[in-house]
Amino acid sequence: MANNTYDAIVVGSGISGGWAAKELTEKGLKVLMLERGGDVQHLKDYVNMQKNLWDYPHHGRPSLEAKATEPNMARGTGYPFNEPTMGAWASHQTAPYVEKEPFQWFRAYQMGGRSLLWGRQTYRLNREDFMANGKEGIAVDWPIRYEDLEKWYGYVERFAGISGNNDGLDVLPDSDFLPPMNLNVVERDVAARIKKQYKGERHLIIGRCAHATENRPDQGRGKCQHRDKCWTGCPFGGYFSTQSTTLPAAMKTGNLTVRPMSIVKELIYDKNTQRVTGVEVIDAETHETITFNSKIVFLNASTLNSTWILMNSARDVWDNGLGSSSGELGHNVMDHHYMLGGSAEVDGFLDQHTYGRRPNGFYIPRFANWGSDKRDFLRGFGFQGRAGREGFMRDSSELGIGAGLKASLAEPGKWTINATGFGEILPDHRNKVSLNFETRDAWGLPVLEMDAKIRDNEIKMRKAMKEDIVEMFDSIGLKNAKSWETTYHMGKGIHEMGTARMGRDPNSSVLNQHNQVWDAPNVFVTDGACMTSASCVNPSLTYMALTARAAEFAVEELKRGNL
Amino acid sequence: MMNRRELLQAIAVATGAAFVYNPAYAIWKPPAAATSVADSGFNAQQVALIEEICETVIPRTDTPGAKDAGLPAFVIGMIRDCYTPTQQALFEAGMANVETRSQLNFGKSFTDASDAERNELLTAIDSEALAYNKGEKVVWEGEGFGDLPHYFTLFKQLIIFGFFTSKEGGTEVLRHVEIPGTYKDIPYKEGDRDWATVWPT
Numbered sequence A: 001m002a003n004n005t006y007d008a009i010v011v012g013s014g015i016s017g018g019w020a021a022k023e024l025t026e027k028g029l030k031v032l033m034l035e036r037g038g039d040v041q042h043l044k045d046y047v048n049m050q051k052n053l054w055d056y057p058h059h060g061r062p063s064l065e066a067k068a069t070e071p072n073m074a075r076g077t078g079y080p081f082n083e084p085t086m087g088a089w090a091s092h093q094t095a096p097y098v099e100k101e102p103f104q105w106f107r108a109y110q111m112g113g114r115s116l117l118w119g120r121q122t123y124r125l126n127r128e129d130f131m132a133n134g135k136e137g138i139a140v141d142w143p144i145r146y147e148d149l150e151k152w153y154g155y156v157e158r159f160a161g162i163s164g165n166n167d168g169l170d171v172l173p174d175s176d177f178l179p180p181m182n183l184n185v186v187e188r189d190v191a192a193r194i195k196k197q198y199k200g201e202r203h204l205i206i207g208r209c210a211h212a213t214e215n216r217p218d219q220g221r222g223k224c225q226h227r228d229k230c231w232t233g234c235p236f237g238g239y240f241s242t243q244s245t246t247l248p249a250a251m252k253t254g255n256l257t258v259r260p261m262s263i264v265k266e267l268i269y270d271k272n273t274q275r276v277t278g279v280e281v282i283d284a285e286t287h288e289t290i291t292f293n294s295k296i297v298f299l300n301a302s303t304l305n306s307t308w309i310l311m312n313s314a315r316d317v318w319d320n321g322l323g324s325s326s327g328e329l330g331h332n333v334m335d336h337h338y339m340l341g342g343s344a345e346v347d348g349f350l351d352q353h354t355y356g357r358r359p360n361g362f363y364i365p366r367f368a369n370w371g372s373d374k375r376d377f378l379r380g381f382g383f384q385g386r387a388g389r390e391g392f393m394r395d396s397s398e399l400g401i402g403a404g405l406k407a408s409l410a411e412p413g414k415w416t417i418n419a420t421g422f423g424e425i426l427p428d429h430r431n432k433v434s435l436n437f438e439t440r441d442a443w444g445l446p447v448l449e450m451d452a453k454i455r456d457n458e459i460k461m462r463k464a465m466k467e468d469i470v471e472m473f474d475s476i477g478l479k480n481a482k483s484w485e486t487t488y489h490m491g492k493g494i495h496e497m498g499t500a501r502m503g504r505d506p507n508s509s510v511l512n513q514h515n516q517v518w519d520a521p522n523v524f525v526t527d528g529a530c531m532t533s534a535s536c537v538n539p540s541l542t543y544m545a546l547t548a549r550a551a552e553f554a555v556e557e558l559k560r561g562n563l
Numbered sequence B: 001m002m003n004r005r006e007l008l009q010a011i012a013v014a015t016g017a018a019f020v021y022n023p024a025y026a027i028w029k030p031p032a033a034a035t036s037v038a039d040s041g042f043n044a045q046q047v048a049l050i051e052e053i054c055e056t057v058i059p060r061t062d063t064p065g066a067k068d069a070g071l072p073a074f075v076i077g078m079i080r081d082c083y084t085p086t087q088q089a090l091f092e093a094g095m096a097n098v099e100t101r102s103q104l105n106f107g108k109s110f111t112d113a114s115d116a117e118r119n120e121l122l123t124a125i126d127s128e129a130l131a132y133n134k135g136e137k138v139v140w141e142g143e144g145f146g147d148l149p150h151y152f153t154l155f156k157q158l159i160i161f162g163f164f165t166s167k168e169g170g171t172e173v174l175r176h177v178e179i180p181g182t183y184k185d186i187p188y189k190e191g192d193r194d195w196a197t198v199w200p201t
Helices: A015-026 A064-069 A132-136 A146-160 A185-197 A242-252 A303-311 A403-409 A456-475 A540-559 B004-015 B044-057 B073-082 B085-106 B115-133 B151-164 B167-173
Strands: A005-011 A031-034 A256-259 A262-270 A275-283 A289-299 A340-346 A352-355 A362-364 A381-389 A415-424 A432-440 A446-451 A479-485 A520-525 B184-187
Touching (some): A185 A381, A262 A303, A289 A303, A340 A381, A352 A381, A381 A456, B044 B115, B073 B085, B115 B151, B151 B167
Parallel strands (some): A005 A289
Antiparallel strands (some): A340 A415, A381 A415
């Protein structure tokens, strides 16, 4: 567009950026979407989507060299770092960060961001989630309530395609669902036993996920085929991503311009109007600096990078950057703490097996501190898991060798059940990120320094999570129930939240109830940075709803001449 | 089972899109190739030994065995690329131990022993590994290898992983359906094969 001027600039092309682009373009705005990484075209760039483990040099496992190149990601255990997804995560080599406390930061610097690599679990926050801070005197109160977001949840769910069952639980409000995936025979049995044992106060339900369980010809998406290779991109567009779902809608309007390889260095702030006039971009390839102008800016660069952009903007006006007047910018880092859970054996059902690779599991919604359940910590946790028959990697130490071993492992073993806990982390001012000017990235920009850790409430909760899952499995008659735990540190949940929270008061929050930066109302932050508290459910669905809500408000405000 | 061509057709039907790969744009990068047998530093005798150990643990029956599935090349690549120097040293010490015990028991190299002799020796070592890992005193003393398990545990786990994630192991010994279409309960009777896996374990 002439002289690089647009109605709106969207920074980031992940889950929330894709939504911002779709909503703003559909409302008639000319939008520039900036993505710091390279382009990824739907289908044609999913080079691994048809591979099997035998197509990878080490059958999927990362080599020591690969681990040594990316020590931050390769630490400990966890799904993300392996041969099928190699190259899809941002590299520490070009984009380092500093850890004052251990922090694992999984970033996807390419078109679509983490929408191509996410876990796809999608749950609404509940009514209490929006009120708990206020009631308990923790951090600040959310400036919105469930009722403010309810219609927006429905709106984004219908378009994104969320599979799930109407369970009718207050603790986990139902979405506007596509048909649920199936629990297997053992999971249904365990669900029934839990319901009976806990008199309807605890539940095991099918996971809710952003998978099309029906064909969506209007979107050019086929239904999920249960291949379970989602992290390599889906040939059917079976799961929600920017590429499969929001980008085609935005492109169709003719109002969207996408510019990959565009690293936003800062927002350009005008002291006189107290508005942002645009953004300054570094071209990732040429290192050239380019300015783009717009009436509004949506920051959707991912939680910590949206905050990084604010911190690196208007430093001549505020020492700690745009949005820092409250003293809260960069503070209140949250995540979901996990890397612990329980397992047990299930007797019987040896005449049953399953067909297909379900890219989803069961969910046990929060029960702690809910209803009559009272604990010595605040908030709660949920469990994600699955039951299945043991595979060839089961303990084979007593199966001998040779033809007998081969025949044994060619058949499934006994049924087991596994559940991993995900707990809420309280917002805490002491948990923060800041700019570190000593370390620079490949473009000479300062990097983030992470200084956040779990504290007393989370540590107490973790003990309860392990005890509760073992007690549940024991009490319903499962065998050899035991808990497990490996190292968790902030970021490992890949659910970073906070650092530019919403609130009611410019003195204690960075954003208002419409996700506008108090210090520059034509800047909207609608990714995880805006979260005032974390709940214990997977957060992406909430970012989608907040983004759609803020986009409508932004366009109305533009029309009213307020921005 | 659907082949590649059928998969492409199914995708075209589902999405209405035709497409070709353009690796130049790929973010998912082809991982570095595994260290080859030639570059592994193992001599021909050692490679032959690894090959026979693999085949003895997972032999060809009415279905493919370890050799058919491309082990030991996979095992050698894994050892060199994915195992620590200490684990590699344990692996090599274990190979030497198998060879020594073959000479002691049968008066010949493991690679010259009969199938029955190989099976007998590795069965004994497999039992020994179980005992060793439980803390019992056995022939293998594990000196210099600290908390690492018995070397045969390392052999066995790597061979099992490599075999059942190979194409032959995954499709001819286990079952694989490229596009399942759904997830559901099915009846099971003894002898029915398990499913291949698509994520590294």
